[in-house]
Amino acid sequence: MNWNAISFDWNHVRAFLATVEEGSLSAAARATGQTQPTLGRQVAALEEAIGVTLFERVGRSLTLTTSGAQLVDHVRAMGEAANRISLAASGQSQSIEGLVRISASDVLSAYQLPPVIAQLRDRAPGIEVEVVSSNAISDLLRRDADIALRHIRPEQPELIARKLADSDAYLYATPDYLARVGNPKVVDDLKAANFIGYGAPDEMLPHFVAMGLPLTRDNIRYHSDSGVVGWHMVRQGLGIGVMSEHVAALTPDIVRVMPGLPPVSFPTWLVSHRELITSSRIRLVFDHLAKMLG
Amino acid sequence: MNWNAISFDWNHVRAFLATVEEGSLSAAARATGQTQPTLGRQVAALEEAIGVTLFERVGRSLTLTTSGAQLVDHVRAMGEAANRISLAASGQSQSIEGLVRISASDVLSAYQLPPVIAQLRDRAPGIEVEVVSSNAISDLLRRDADIALRHIRPEQPELIARKLADSDAYLYATPDYLARVGNPKVVDDLKAANFIGYGAPDEMLPHFVAMGLPLTRDNIRYHSDSGVVGWHMVRQGLGIGVMSEHVAALTPDIVRVMPGLPPVSFPTWLVSHRELITSSRIRLVFDHLAKMLG
């Protein structure tokens, strides 16, 4: 190995990568927990060391030079290798004490996870649990969480997934609200009802249509990014919402809309990283979640 | 990107890599131009940062732990990415001044390269040339050289190779030595002659046999790793040696053995790295070598 060729400061490469990814020295400083002068000096030092001008200093912002752009792919590869080192190192941990981060949708996090974690506390009191309540998908690859609960099967080969039991979802509302819309008996009776959307309304509508409901965009008057907020709208009598029967069973004063309507079945996947699952701490939480939710 | 996961000191990863590759902290320090205490502290800091004991300190030497061994692949990948950054950065250099390192066999380096470099000096006086005279093959991938002259076609896809003219090699000796072995006229007359081997004798013998010479291992009494040293043995009348006609033509007082014997033809390849050849300085030297030696 010719060590001289790679004798530039590797931390400066990370500074360059962070600056490219975050868009500015200041943003990179915020993201990495360093300061803007430090990042600026590190990038300048890297330019000096490898003899390539990476950024064009024009006005308030930096733009990549063409030379710099041709290095970015290799720099990203270096960052990904660093990430794999971090993953593998975490996977080597055989300590039964320490942090495990679980990512799940906010509904799962709020209604189903707490009792499961309570049982885990009795079984492994040394484990610290952080619930990353997020409806975004890309948590595991970004290393924001160690274990994720998802409703779609992950495709990445570096992830391992275990399918839990399928759940059934039904339409729910308050008796009060149902009376207000005339106690619907057939799907056509729902044409005048309000439906609660989780996420963007355009995203939710196809699911309702797939259930055989004759709805249009106008039926979704109230919506929220948060499933918990949406469910609270249902509980306040603002409209009809979809919910898994497990969560609905935990909610008093809520009734099923048209009990004859067939349910929507959806899967739940327990996901982790191939290299992380070798950690006995993460493995223990993974198996506990599989047993309790499966 | 979760920057927190890769917030360990990346230079410490290089220290770990160097220690694994070189076998000890002291050897790594010598190889990387740092000191042994620095390397030791860096590896210890990395262990602390990622929570993995990398080395077992037993006696005077360190041995990888199983945990450490499982990180090595990822660490190597990071080093290779760093190497590609270095390559790409060198390739971005559009400066016509600076160092270009040429790797070639010692015979080529000593007899054929100097006049070519003299012409290059007149054409591009700002270019500094280092001739890495080595019979080892793996120079370009180790980044010991920017351009290499080889007699076998390189197979790696990241290398680019241009074939130069084929050369003819003949047997040579001093008239004095030929008289001593009875001025051989047919190949069977060579059975009692001494042949000079370049490299290991077992490696050289098959080439002589392929030329149709009825030789055994006993015919190779004098040999050297260095082709230049071997050729000087021929010039001193120690035996018969193979040499390209170009080099032999530069050597006075040497005659061809049995002029009727057909030559051995061998190719010469000019090789560089795909990412390096984009450097105008390296490109210029590459093209000059191709023109002068082709």
Add this chain to the structure above:
DNA sequence: TCCAATTCATGCATTTATGTATAGGTGATC
């Protein structure tokens, strides 16, 4: 068994890098 060579660990002075505070400049918005 002893000696020489080589290894890793530690104390200390010096060099180097970092953060804080601040100045200077640019682009978007009202």
Add this chain to the structure above:
DNA sequence: GATCACCTATACATAAATGCATGAATTGGA
């Protein structure tokens, strides 16, 4: 066009890493 928000660059005091010198321990060979 003035203001605001945001960016980068620089000076200086402090914190951190490095190299040197040295010590302690182990291996291999005479």
